Amino acid sequence: MTTPVSSMILVLIASLVGSLAAVFLKAGADRLHRDIASLKRAGLRLGAGITLFLLSSVLYVWGIKNGSLTVLYPLLALGYVWTLVWSKIFFGEPFNKHKIYGLGIVLVGVTFIAAGNG
Amino acid sequence: MASSMSAAQADGGAVAVPRAASRTSASSIVLILLCTVVGAAAQILMREGANYLPVAGSEGMVLSLLTNWPLLAGYACLGLNTGLLVLALRNGQLSVLYPIIALTYVWVAMLSPMFFEDSMNAFKVLGIGFIVGGVSLIGFGSRQ
Numbered sequence: 001m002t003t004p005v006s007s008m009i010l011v012l013i014a015s016l017v018g019s020l021a022a023v024f025l026k027a028g029a030d031r032l033h034r035d036i037a038s039l040k041r042a043g044l045r046l047g048a049g050i051t052l053f054l055l056s057s058v059l060y061v062w063g064i065k066n067g068s069l070t071v072l073y074p075l076l077a078l079g080y081v082w083t084l085v086w087s088k089i090f091f092g093e094p095f096n097k098h099k100i101y102g103l104g105i106v107l108v109g110v111t112f113i114a115a116g117n118g
Numbered sequence: 119m120a121s122s123m124s125a126a127q128a129d130g131g132a133v134a135v136p137r138a139a140s141r142t143s144a145s146s147i148v149l150i151l152l153c154t155v156v157g158a159a160a161q162i163l164m165r166e167g168a169n170y171l172p173v174a175g176s177e178g179m180v181l182s183l184l185t186n187w188p189l190l191a192g193y194a195c196l197g198l199n200t201g202l203l204v205l206a207l208r209n210g211q212l213s214v215l216y217p218i219i220a221l222t223y224v225w226v227a228m229l230s231p232m233f234f235e236d237s238m239n240a241f242k243v244l245g246i247g248f249i250v251g252g253v254s255l256i257g258f259g260s261r262q
Binding site for chain 2: 022023025026028029030032046050053077080083084086087088091093095096097098099101102103104105106107108109110111112113114115116117
């Protein structure tokens with residue numbers, strides 16, 4: 001089955017939206033403490049994170065309607081790469097060799113599993 | 119840094135020394151591992167539930183959806199999955215914890231042959247090996 005470019009773009013956007021969802025969940029989690037006032041501060045960000053996750057899954061399902069999962073599944077996994085970049089920009093988490101090589105190896109693994117499902 | 123401060127506050131002051139932003143706590147890693155198991159359960163339950171989806175607009179569609187227990191349990195697991203992710207993210211780096219979620223693929227690939235007519239094959243075995251290896255490398259880097 002050939003995979004239309006429009007499907008690839010939809011899944012790529014889904015991966016981007018999903019990675020931003022993770023950023024909002026992390027921002028919310030950092031503000032979450034054992035008191036009611038913190039729930040207010042965290043709640044908005046957690047809500048935004050959950051909403052973006054739902055949006056990401058809608059885009060993903062829309063994207064995989066046409067095309068091969070062998071191609072589209074690994075594209076979704078690129079969300080891990082975006083998240084690595086956001087972690088550095090928004091939370092000052094340093095890059096290190098383990099993260100970069102480890103992530104590369106994970107992506108190879110996801111691609112193999114997608115191939116095995118195909 | 120804001121994240122190291124919140125890590126100390128999250129412990130209710132029980133830990134005298136605030137954790138550095140560069141550290142990911144062992145409890146966070148355990149929570150995120152639990153999150154991947156629940157996430158895999160969600161995927162398998164929703165796939166099972168998808169077998170019993172009613173025709174859109176058919177009579178009794180709503181009742182059929184509301185009694186589709188694998189689907190409902192799948193959504194419940196998805197909610198639990200998100201809750202565990204948030205708890206895990208409180209005491210750790212996003213860039214360390216988030217890629218660990220890829221282990222969900224491993225559990226789904228290993229469990230699917232038990233529940234569906236899926237089979238294990240060389241590609242999947244290789245994929246599982248690579249994901250476990252990559253996640254371990256990231257985790258190892260975070261403990262140094």
